[in-house]
Amino acid sequence: DAGITQSPRHKVTETGTPVTLRCHQTENHRYMYWYRQDPGHGLRLIHYSYGVKDTDKGEVSDGYSVSRSKTEDFLLTLESATSSQTSVYFCAISDGGGHNSPLHFGNGTRLTVT
Amino acid sequence: DQQVKQNSPSLSVQEGRISILNCDYTNSMFDYFLWYKKYPAEGPTFLISISSIKDKNEDGRFTVFLNKSAKHLSLHIVPSQPGDSAVYFCAASDHTGNQFYFGTGTSLTVIP
Numbered sequence: 001d002a003g004i005t006q007s008p009r010h011k012v013t014e015t016g017t018p019v020t021l022r023c024h025q026t027e028n029h030r031y032m033y034w035y036r037q038d039p040g041h042g043l044r045l046i047h048y049s050y051g052v053k054d055t056d057k058g059e060v061s062d063g064y065s066v067s068r069s070k071t072e073d074f075l076l077t078l079e080s081a082t083s084s085q086t087s088v089y090f091c092a093i094s095d096g097g098g099h100n101s102p103l104h105f106g107n108g109t110r111l112t113v114t
Numbered sequence: 115d116q117q118v119k120q121n122s123p124s125l126s127v128q129e130g131r132i133s134i135l136n137c138d139y140t141n142s143m144f145d146y147f148l149w150y151k152k153y154p155a156e157g158p159t160f161l162i163s164i165s166s167i168k169d170k171n172e173d174g175r176f177t178v179f180l181n182k183s184a185k186h187l188s189l190h191i192v193p194s195q196p197g198d199s200a201v202y203f204c205a206a207s208d209h210t211g212n213q214f215y216f217g218t219g220t221s222l223t224v225i226p
Binding site: 031048059 | 150160203218
């Protein structure tokens with residue numbers, strides 16, 4: 001299994017509070033991704049990173065920011081959580097930027113915004 | 115707008131029979147396709163992939179077929195086993211490889 005650790009695994013927070021999810025990898029892979037999984041939508045890309053301090057938006061990036069100060073860590077921040085951000089969040093890594101290099105996923109963080 | 119579509123939310127198959135999961139895509143720039151398997155409370159696990167230069171790729175009981183003209187791919191599982199019961203996602207990326215687009219998933223149940 002790819003060495004990917006997501007923390008926390010579960011979190012309940014209130015609307016309007018900031019939340020940070022952490023993804024840590026031990027594979028030294030260049031690419032890291034944040035996805036959310038919702039019923040009827042599958043997995044949708046929030047943000048991704050192609051190197052330290054290099055990030056870009058995915059298809060559902062509004063309301064989220066990311067940071068990558070070290071190769072091994074990729075943080076996802078909800079500046080002011082809303083109920084629509086209740087979801088399961090998955091971090092993924094890839095060593096080749098995706099082309100002919102599959103993503104490997106962590107076990108997810110279940111976030112509930114009340 | 116969903117660029118990768120899995121139109122069957124669920125599928126039930128008898129143990130030992132073939133399972134066929136289907137996936138359609140709309141973006142002709144996609145050239146790398148993957149299948150993932152997901153159990154509850156776990157992350158998706160990579161199963162098998164195919165590049166657009168091929169029309170078939172096989173790995174044990176799993177075979178992926180790609181029909182570029184129809185923008186269609188399928189995953190065949192033969193023979194199906196109860197442990198194959200899971201949600202299956204197809205995914206695709208273009209030549210940049212920076213983004214992967216996923217379908218909504220098909221829940222497969224293999225009946226013993």
